[in-house]
Amino acid sequence: MDLFAQLFVNGLVNGSHYALLGVGFGLIFATTRILHFAYGPIFTAAAYAAWFAANVLGLPIAAAMLFAAAIAAVLGVITYQYLYLPFERGQGSSHVTLIASLGLFIVLENLIAIIFGTGGRVIDGYQYSIFLIGPIYFSSVQLGQVIAMVVLTALLGVYLARTRHGKAILATTDNPEMARIIGIDTVKVSRLVFAIGSALSAIPATLILLKDGASPSMGFFAVFIAFVAVIVGGVGSLRGAVAGGLALGMVESLGLWKIPTEWQSSIAFIVLFLVVLLRPQGLFGRAVN
Amino acid sequence: MLKRIGAALTAAFFITTSAALAAEKPKDPDIIHIGALFAMTGKTSFYGTVMSQGMKQAIDEINAKGGVDGIKLEADIEDHKGGVAKAGVDGFTRLRNLYNVQAVMTSFSPPTLAIAPIADEQKIFLINGGGVSNNLVGASKYLFHNRSLASDLGHAAVSHAHDLGLKKMAELAWNSDAGDNIVKVVDEYWKKNGGTVVASEKMDVGAANIDTQVAKIRAGNPDFVGLWLFSPDPGVAAKRIRDFGLKVPLIGVEYTADVQKLGGAALEGYEFTSDYFQPSADEPWSAAFAKGYKERYHSDPDFYAANYYEGVYVIAEAMKRARAEGGDWYHGDKIAAALRANPTFKSVYGGSMVFQANGVAKKRVALFKVQNGNKVFEKYIEAK
Amino acid sequence: MEYILHILVMVCIYGILAVSFNLLIGFAGLFAMAQAAFYAFGAYATAILTLKLGLPFPADLLVGVAITAFIGALVAIPAIRISGTYLVVVTLALQVIVIAIATNWKSLTGGTDGLRGIPSLHIFGYALDNPGRFLPAAIVALGICFWIAWRLANSPFGRALRAMRENESAAEAVGKNLLYMKVAVFAFSAGLAAVAGSLFARYLNYVGAESFGIDETIYMLAMVILGGTGNLWGSLVGAAVLVILPELLKFVTLPTEIADKSHLIIYGLLLIVILRLRPEGLLAERSTMRHLPHVDDTxxxxxxxxxxxxxxxxxxxxxxxxxxxxxxxxxxxxxxxxxxxxxxxxxxxxxxxxxxxxxxxxxxxxxxxxxxxxxxxxxxxxxxxxxxxxxxxxxxxxxxxxxxxxxxxxxxxxxxxxxxxxxxxxxxxxxxxxxxxxxxxxxxxxxxxxxxxxxxxxxxxxxxxxxxxxxxxxxxxxxxxxxxxxxxxxxxxxxxxxxxxxxxxxxxxxxxxxxxxxxxxxxxxxxxxxxxxxxxxxxxxxxxxxxxxxxxxxxxxxxxxx
The missing domain is CATH 3.40.50.300 (P-loop containing nucleotide triphosphate hydrolases)
Incomplete structure (x- = not known):
């Protein structure tokens, strides 16, 4: 039972991490319909930016996180403005944009490896604290992962529902044609979601840096799991991305309670397979054709 | 036309007879190209970096001293993208065709296994100083290893645990050939010697999340945890294990700068068996290598860099010996034959190493312990 | 030169893969991301059947193709209910699961060590054991696979596939049986990919799980899209470009530490530039031109x-x-x-x-x-x-x-x-x-x-x-x-x-x-x-x-x- 409780907490923690990744990726995907594969290396770049800020510039962790968010936002907007937007204007199909995104993925990942080297990076001297509640262990970084997910998702939810920009994003997500008709500049909205979505990815990136360190190839798993979380939860739904991420984390953790751990990489996919078969619209999505 | 054929025939006759008459006169290439297949890109490109650095340092040193009997060496490194068989074959074919390499340094199981049949057919000398899966042993008759077998290191690690009187083992192994090899040997040994395996968990190479594995290990309440992992995962795993409040000894088979960097304080007291590479004043060659490496790359060499550095010296020495036989010596099979004729080579670890019949060099293996962020030598370990 | 011959063999193998994938993506509009898994089935079938059961050519190939086609047909069944992004995820899941099985079912697949010693092809007692000898066989295989795909794509069935791609309900409304079409096209696509897998196994004499990961599927996808969806010749061109380009880039001499990474950076940039210049792909889809008969005949x-x-x-x-x-x-x-x-x-x-x-x-x-x-x-x-x-x-x-x-x-x-x-x-x-x-x-x-x-x-x-x-x-x-x-x-x-x-x-x-x-x-x-x-x-x-x-x-x- 102790093991189950610990696995449950692990699932919650990792699920929160996946959920936050999913929220950022999902916001971009739902609004722009771009499968932003390069979300992965931007996530990596954010982790390295945080490392740079904390280790080289000597900023405190919170400031490093903000610095990383700013860098990620800038990279995201540049990517949209100079890669995706020309493709959209050039009438390229979404497939073509996907492959262009893949091209950028390759470029960024290798660029990061050249600039920062291939070894791992950690913030020197950083030590997180460990808590023990009953039989359950967790660290301050893990706590941070859960809190970050809850707070940021809530903030984003409020922002989308209450502010003028947020409503414009929702309108564009709902129906870009209609949004244009009622006078929303959808390009501006897209730029905005790329900024927000990318900045969001910087938070889990920094937390992973604190937890495990950064490596140039950490982005692939991040974008992969974000994509899956969004699909499991349902495209276009904030709640869905959160639920999808948490579900993945839980399944991955609790699923291995009795199953040998060599199946770790596929267990979430077996569940995913079933979810999509039984509920093709995702857990929280609307049925779309 | 006929005249020309006649001339060619006469020339051929002279060449063969002269070679037969004067076996002393070796047929030399202009440059000796030494090929390499490393993980230069991808998830594990860390390995490619250190391996290529060690290799290049050795080549520069040898060239500075005049190369192989005056013939210069050149490194030609190809990328197998972190162990992709096809990429390995692409690179190998390229090396063969563009540079007519006769000796190739290789790493990782899948590309090595995929090039082994080609190396056999084309008689190319191969040397591997990276991870050694049992499956690689004997994959090609020209394949040699200057790295201890993963399973031997694992065996040494558990026998140490046995000496410490530990009973309940939990293990975390790479879900890979190397991890599997160790688990197989270790479990067998451990059970035979009266111990129990309370948890046997697997993790993917560079897995993003091992919380479940660690939780299950903790639930097994072990006396120690065997980390059958390679760089940089022992560091990541040690850190996570300590995070989960598990304070039992950690015993593993690998330690590098990257492991230390990612593991940090969690590695205090970590014991591991490894190829004995410990630059010190007593071992002038290893000290010189470490000093040169630090000057070139601004970091301390780990044993992967050392193995590939050493590998180049093995190739150069074997070539020298093959050349001494004279004639058309510049062929992989001749180089391999020279190695087998006298399988003892100087090791950068200190002392010498002997290549056994199966191609694996018997090197010094030692037990180390991490103290204050540095590895400290404890004792040599007798190979099985 | 052997190196060039080797590259050409790889072009043939990837040509088959890209063509087979194009049937699904370009013609049927089914965005299934498990092509490398089908490729794996073909490769492992040949490896296991030759090594463990000693089956001779072409029995291993035929059995492998049949099994893979059957699995492809099974995948079509979820595809009837779901489409678009969800099909991507189901097939992605399949891809991941297949590779996990290939890695973990060690007694059958050899785990990450893979299976080695797969016998080379022998045609009339002549061993195809080097690139030069293998290339003719690879070209023949590519020719046959291309012909099969071509025949399918340019038949009334292919026309119906494209109609299904354009609009599923409208295709149904003109009497097309979508389930049949999806099952058939998946079976063909998977079967052809299995041929490539079998070739791969025979050529490298080695099969390991790392060769068939999700990155391989993405690589094939890039070939199809770069070459032009809905154009089979385009897939051949796409495969050739993406196989040859990285090899050419290797000739760009750079310092060791950054050489291969820089090559990949150039490769990524070129991919983007080519797509910018040709958003429809290198060869765009063309309608099959048929001449209308004279009025008298009608x-x-x-x-x-x-x-x-x-x-x-x-x-x-x-x-x-x-x-x-x-x-x-x-x-x-x-x-x-x-x-x-x-x-x-x-x-x-x-x-x-x-x-x-x-x-x-x-x-x-x-x-x-x-x-x-x-x-x-x-x-x-x-x-x-x-x-x-x-x-x-x-x-x-x-x-x-x-x-x-x-x-x-x-x-x-x-x-x-x-x-x-x-x-x-x-x-x-x-x-x-x-x-x-x-x-x-x-x-x-x-x-x-x-x-x-x-x-x-x-x-x-x-x-x-x-x-x-x-x-x-x-x-x-x-x-x-x-x-x-x-x-x-x-x-x-x-x-x-x-x-x-x-x-x-x-x-x-x-x-x-x-x-x-x-x-x-x-x-x-x-x-x-x-x-x-x-x-x-x-x-x-x-x-x-x-x-x-x-x-x-x-x-x-x-x-x-x-």
Whole structure:
């Protein structure tokens, strides 16, 4: 039972991490319909930016996180403005944009490896604290992962529902044609979601840096799991991305309670397979054709 | 036309007879190209970096001293993208065709296994100083290893645990050939010697999340945890294990700068068996290598860099010996034959190493312990 | 030079993979991301069958292809229910699971060590054990695979696939069996990928799980998209470019530490630049050009089409139809009787259940209760494509033309009973298909003549004017050869002159004995065309009568006409 409780907490923690990744990726995907594969290396770049800020510039962790968010936002907007937007204007199909995104993925990942080297990076001297509640262990970084997910998702939810920009994003997500008709500049909205979505990815990136360190190839798993979380939860739904991420984390953790751990990489996919078969619209999505 | 054929025939006759008459006169290439297949890109490109650095340092040193009997060496490194068989074959074919390499340094199981049949057919000398899966042993008759077998290191690690009187083992192994090899040997040994395996968990190479594995290990309440992992995962795993409040000894088979960097304080007291590479004043060659490496790359060499550095010296020495036989010596099979004729080579670890019949060099293996962020030598370990 | 020969062998293997993948993505529009898993099945089948059972060539290849094709067919079953992004994820899941099995089922697959020592191919005792010797075999294999894919893509079946890609429900509405098509195309695509896998195993004499990961699927996807979706030659070019380009980049000399990473950076940038320059891919999709037959040849068929059916017979009737969506009642106790030779109008306010009634009558939605008969035969519960084949066809309010196909193809794909829709016939009765295609051209020409679009035959549907699109919708429906036509607002949004052109066409259809039912809002159209009008509200017929009768009913007037 102790093991189950610990696995449950692990699932919650990792699920929160996946959920936050999913929220950022999902916001971009739902609004722009771009499968932003390069979300992965931007996530990596954010982790390295945080490392740079904390280790080289000597900023405190919170400031490093903000610095990383700013860098990620800038990279995201540049990517949209100079890669995706020309493709959209050039009438390229979404497939073509996907492959262009893949091209950028390759470029960024290798660029990061050249600039920062291939070894791992950690913030020197950083030590997180460990808590023990009953039989359950967790660290301050893990706590941070859960809190970050809850707070940021809530903030984003409020922002989308209450502010003028947020409503414009929702309108564009709902129906870009209609949004244009009622006078929303959808390009501006897209730029905005790329900024927000990318900045969001910087938070889990920094937390992973604190937890495990950064490596140039950490982005692939991040974008992969974000994509899956969004699909499991349902495209276009904030709640869905959160639920999808948490579900993945839980399944991955609790699923291995009795199953040998060599199946770790596929267990979430077996569940995913079933979810999509039984509920093709995702857990929280609307049925779309 | 006929005249020309006649001339060619006469020339051929002279060449063969002269070679037969004067076996002393070796047929030399202009440059000796030494090929390499490393993980230069991808998830594990860390390995490619250190391996290529060690290799290049050795080549520069040898060239500075005049190369192989005056013939210069050149490194030609190809990328197998972190162990992709096809990429390995692409690179190998390229090396063969563009540079007519006769000796190739290789790493990782899948590309090595995929090039082994080609190396056999084309008689190319191969040397591997990276991870050694049992499956690689004997994959090609020209394949040699200057790295201890993963399973031997694992065996040494558990026998140490046995000496410490530990009973309940939990293990975390790479879900890979190397991890599997160790688990197989270790479990067998451990059970035979009266111990129990309370948890046997697997993790993917560079897995993003091992919380479940660690939780299950903790639930097994072990006396120690065997980390059958390679760089940089022992560091990541040690850190996570300590995070989960598990304070039992950690015993593993690998330690590098990257492991230390990612593991940090969690590695205090970590014991591991490894190829004995410990630059010190007593071992002038290893000290010189470490000093040169630090000057070139601004970091301390780990044993992967050392193995590939050493590998180049093995190739150069074997070539020298093959050349001494004279004639058309510049062929992989001749180089391999020279190695087998006298399988003892100087090791950068200190002392010498002997290549056994199966191609694996018997090197010094030692037990180390991490103290204050540095590895400290404890004792040599007798190979099985 | 061996190196070049080796690269060419790789081009052949990836050529097969890209071509097979293009069948799924480019032709069928099925975004399945498990191609490398199919590739893996072929490779492991050869490895395991030769090493463990000692099967000789070509038994290992054939068994591998059969197994993989079967697995591909199984994947098609979820694909019938889900599409788009969800299909991506299901297949991605399959991809990950297959590789996990290949890694973990060590006794069978050798785990990450893989399987080595796979025997080289021997042809007439001649070992194909180096790139130069292997290349001819690889080229032959590529040739055969390409021919199979080509034959499939350019057959009536391939045309139907493209129609399905453009719009699934419209393909169903012209009588195509989507399940059959998806199963067949998945089986072929997977089977061809397995051929590449078997070649790979024979060539490298080694198979390991790392060769078939998700990155391989993405690599193949890049080949297909770079080369141009829907163009098989494009896939060959895409494969060649993406195999050769990285090799060429290796000749760019750079310092060791950054060389290979820099090559990848250049590679990524070039990928982006090429796509910017050619957003359709290197070779864009082309329609297969067929020449329309002369008018003289069509006379026989025109006659056949206008051959009068008996008028006034009951053809389609729906009795006490009910349908609820959750708590909302869409259709409740709806009765309708349609007769040959007459035009029936369906009017009523928005949400009255008109389109739902069409969906129920044509099997696009299942009934909660009630039954439907066609010429006395109970067709309740039949699949929609079977209902079309039985003789009841419908159009869609939002047209759903096959936009990237020509007007001619839009019509040809809808022709009934095409042997070429069956994969077996495509390969084993080529002459029959050939003759039938000649015949189909004649029939299609007749249809295009009838709706007056002959001069636009080679125009893609997306390039037609709105009125022409509407005409093509009618033509496509006509081509199904059905007896009952259910038109969902076929005339909305058209100006008076265009209407005046279309009225006689619809009239002529009715005069030839066809049964016609039209959903329409424009009362002028109703008045002009319809013999009988049903006024629908709240899911059932509130009134039935001639247009004049209904329009003079004051109760209905307040409900709707005001």
């Amino acid at each position: 006379s026989r068929h025109s006659a056949e089409m206008t051959e009068p059916l008996r008028k006034g017979e009951v053809t389609l009737s729906g009795n006490d139809l009910h349908k609820r969506f959750g708590g909302i009642v869409a259709v409740a106790g709806f009765n309708i009787v349609l007769k040959s030779g007459s035009i029936t109008g369906l009017i009523g306010p928005n949400g009255a259940g008109k389109t739902t009634a069409f969906n129920l009558l044509t099997g696009f939605l299942s009934l909660d209760s009630g039954n439907i008969t066609f010429r006395g035969r109970n067709i309740t519960g039949l699949k929609s494509h079977d209902i079309v084949r039985a003789g009841v066809a419908r159009s869609f309010q939002d047209l759903r033309l096959f936009t990237k196909m020509t007007a001619l193809e839009n019509v040809m794909v809808a022709l009934p009973n095409q042997a070429g829709d069956r994969v077996f016939d495509v390969f084993f009765r080529p002459m029959k298909i050939h003759r039938e295609e000649q015949d189909n051209l004649v029939r299609a020409r007749a249809v295009l003549d009838f709706v007056g679009l002959t001069h636009k035959a080679y125009e893609t549907a997306e390039n037609l004017s709105y009125a022409e699109e509407k005409l093509l919708v009618i033509g496509r429906l006509l081509a199904t050869g059905a007896e009952v036509f259910l038109f969902d607002e076929p005339l909305s949004g058209l100006d008076r002159t265009t209407l005046a052109e279309i009225f006689p066409i619809v009239r002529k259809l009715a005069d030839s004995g066809k049964t016609i039912c039209i959903i329409e809002h424009n009362l002028d159209v109703i008045k002009e065309l319809c013999d009988v009008v049903y006024f629908l509200d709240e899911g059932h017929a509130m009134a039935i009568g001639t247009p004049d009768q209904l329009m003079s009913d004051p109760a209905l007037a307040t409900r709707y006409f005001k």
